[in-house]
Amino acid sequence: MTRSAQTKRLYLTSAPVSEANGSSAELNPSLYNRNDVSRIDFSGAGGYAVPHLESLPALIEYLSEAVLVVNSSGTIVCINSKAAQFLGHTQGALRGHCWPDFLVKRYQQHYHSLVDMGRRGLLSQQQSPAEMAIICANGDVKDIELSLSYLPSDDPLLVIVMRDLTSHKAQCHKLHMLACxxxxxxxxxxxxxxxxxxxxxxxxxxxxxxxxxxxxxxxxxxxxxxxxxxxxxxxxxxxxxxxxxxxxxxxxxxxxxxxxxxxxxxxxxxxxxxxxxxxxxxxxxxxxxxxxxxxxxxxxxxxxxxxxxxxxxxxxxxxxxxxxxxxxxxxxxxxxxxxxxxxxx
The missing domain is CATH 3.30.70.270 (Reverse transcriptase/Diguanylate cyclase domain)
Known part of the structure; x- marks a missing residue:
């Protein structure tokens, strides 16, 4: 898109999404342009429109990943059903909750460092996902891979994508035990x-x-x-x-x-x-x-x-x-x- 003498580009990826019945589908491109919001390049900060808050719940609900959106203070603004199921709560109960409270304490400082990088425009497409651990509603601790994308606006938002590493970690542990x-x-x-x-x-x-x-x-x-x-x-x-x-x-x-x-x-x-x-x-x-x-x-x-x-x-x-x-x-x-x-x- 062109704005005055400066060109800003919004890099989008066509990500498969899942219907409630498990079949694959795509979002209406006229509404959402089939974005996987975890992969939007916001490095240009401020030169283009950010998706309206009202559209985010519908946008992330159909993504195949566990996704939530938090504001600058860490409060959960919206969360899709897959992320809610992952945390062991309902979507309604999670909205308004402080997201960092779910992180195991030793990872909270790392998370806040990533948030600060986002505020200063240092997060990029090449940013490696961070390995962390969360505490679920039933007290179980799960290893996760966490990706962040920063949405600049008057009230900046963070899109958080979680991937379960439990089975991966178990397999790695098994291989380690076999090796030693x-x-x-x-x-x-x-x-x-x-x-x-x-x-x-x-x-x-x-x-x-x-x-x-x-x-x-x-x-x-x-x-x-x-x-x-x-x-x-x-x-x-x-x-x-x-x-x-x-x-x-x-x-x-x-x-x-x-x-x-x-x-x-x-x-x-x-x-x-x-x-x-x-x-x-x-x-x-x-x-x-x-x-x-x-x-x-x-x-x-x-x-x-x-x-x-x-x-x-x-x-x-x-x-x-x-x-x-x-x-x-x-x-x-x-x-x-x-x-x-x-x-x-």
């Missing part, structure tokens, strides 16, 4: 252990707190495999892994299968005495294992040898050095007759 879990024992795998070891090392060094590692190795496991077969050997490892998990303090450590019949634990905020106490629990739980239900001899006993090391006063320069010291202690325990616990010298 040992498939045989369901403990953490070596990659995840190495990451957590570095993280715990950095955290404890920052607070000048102790951090320890404990390495556990199944005694005579090769002979077990040779005598009873690999299927029984795998089951043996699964049961030992479960026993080790019982010994890890809840929320204060990580157990991992480090390779073959070797396991490793990282224990933040544990000094040498506390780590030995964990090792004694591992030893106790493993000794209690009974393999009769697997069809193995009643008198069959499995044991583990353990070595541990602790970083307390800067004796190790790196977490890898501490791990190597624990490994050396493990071999000392092996040489002392197995089913033993040895500390780093």
């Amino acid at each position: 879990t040992d498939p045989l024992t369901a403990l953490a795998n070596r990659r995840h252990f190495d990451e957590m070891l570095q993280k715990c090392w950095d955290e404890c060094n920052k607070t000048q707190s102790p951090v320890s590692v404990l390495i556990v190795d199944v005694d005579y496991f090769k002979q077990f495999n040779d005598q009873y077969g690999h299927i029984q050997g795998d089951e043996c490892l699964r049961r030992i892994a479960a026993a080790i998990s019982l010994a890890v303090p809840r929320g204060q450590g990580l157990a991992a299968r480090y390779g073959g019949e070797e396991f490793a634990l990282v224990l933040p905020y544990h000094d040498e005495a506390m780590t030995k106490a964990v090792a004694l629990k591992v030893q106790h739980y493993v000794r209690q294992l009974n393999f009769c239900e697997q069809g193995l001899p009643e008198d069959l006993c499995v044991s583990v040898s353990q070595g541990h090391a602790s970083e307390i006063n800067g004796q190790f320069r790196t977490p890898f050095a501490m791990l190597c010291a624990a490994d050396t202690a493990l071999y000392r325990a092996k040489s002392e007759g197995r089913d033993c616990i040895s500390a780093c010298c």
